[in-house]
Amino acid sequence: MLKMSTKPWINEKIYAPYKIAALVETLRELKVPSQMVLQGTGLAPADVDDPKTLTSVGQYLTACRNAVRAAKNPKTPFLVGQKMHLSAYGMYGYALMCSLTLRDFFDEGVKYHKLATPTVVIEWREMGDSAIWSFPRLVSPELSADLFNFLIEQQLVQHAVHLTDVAGPECRPVRALLPYSKPPHAALYSEFLGCPVYFDSEACELHYDAAILDHPTHLAHKLTSTLMQETCERLIGQAKTSVGISGQVYQILMANPGQLPTMEAVATMVHMNERTMRRKLESEGTSFGQIIDDVRASLASEYLRTTKMSTEDIAALVGFSDAANFRRAFKRWTGKAPREYRS
DSSP, X not given: OOEEOOOOOTTOOOBOTHHHHHHHHHXXXXXXXXXXXXXXXXXXXXXXXXXXXXXXXXXXXXXXXHHHXXXXXXXXXXXXXXXXXXXXXXXXXXXXXXXXXXXXXXXXXXXXXXXXXXXXXXXXXXXXXXXXXXXEEESSTTOOHXXXXXXXXHHHHHHHHHHHHHHOTTOOOSEEEOSSOOOTTTHHHHHHHOSOEEOSOSSOEEEEEGGGGGSBOTTOOHHHHHHHHHHHHHHHHHHHTTSHXXXXXXXXXXXXXXXXXXXXXHHHHTTOOHHHHHHHHHHTTOOXXXXXXXXXXXXXXXXXXXXXXXHHHHHHHTTOSOHHHHHHHHHHHHSSOHHHHHO
């Protein structure tokens, strides 16, 4: 089954500056001044070193665009990707590091990808003897071809680094597929990825041997993994309630848990017509239906955790007329049955 990430909040300042810091550090080593990399981002060098600074994907894209112009060294995106160890990713990184198996690592990497200042949509699937990371598009499709290549090169190396972080240096990709023609610096791909690379392919993918999927990670720990997943869920939930039109819609729905208002009613509350609200939600990578799903999942989890209400009563409270449908939905949301979640 295909597992895929969704769009991030591109212009919302909700991310620690670790990616921009790695970019600035790499360019500094290549003799490019920090101010040149940060031009147009609204950030000063001191901001990048301050863990309290919050940045957006849009700011990182601006810094990458500056890097493409300022650094003529084709190694730049590979070197940036090489610095992106999981330990730099905060709770997202720690959640992946203590995943129980590499299959869990793949799943959680996609599930919580919104926390990673993402520039590329990621998916993964198991097909035959391959576990395949796929990168179908950038989060901002209007970017130039040279910036597209820069971000893809960085992303490929990041993924390879992350796998070695959790499974050791012997865990290398089997092959890489790129959807563009072979560049003059093609040898760098094999050098940094440690595998054969095929250009002019139909997809942008990184293939691993599927046999690795059931191997434990080096830091696998059941309790820590559970705690980190809960933290990631909370962080994503907090972001959903605080950014953009999707945040406003989420807050309105959470304020009316007994009887969730219709899309028409919510659009009126945010002073829009339905079509405009739908378009704005789509631009933020979500939909009214997805937010309804998120609200129901949050409410159901809270009721199960803090009350002794029956599953049937909770199902009715979150808008399900049938408890069996609620149980199936809850399993889809959390991976657990309501009884398992409560125990």
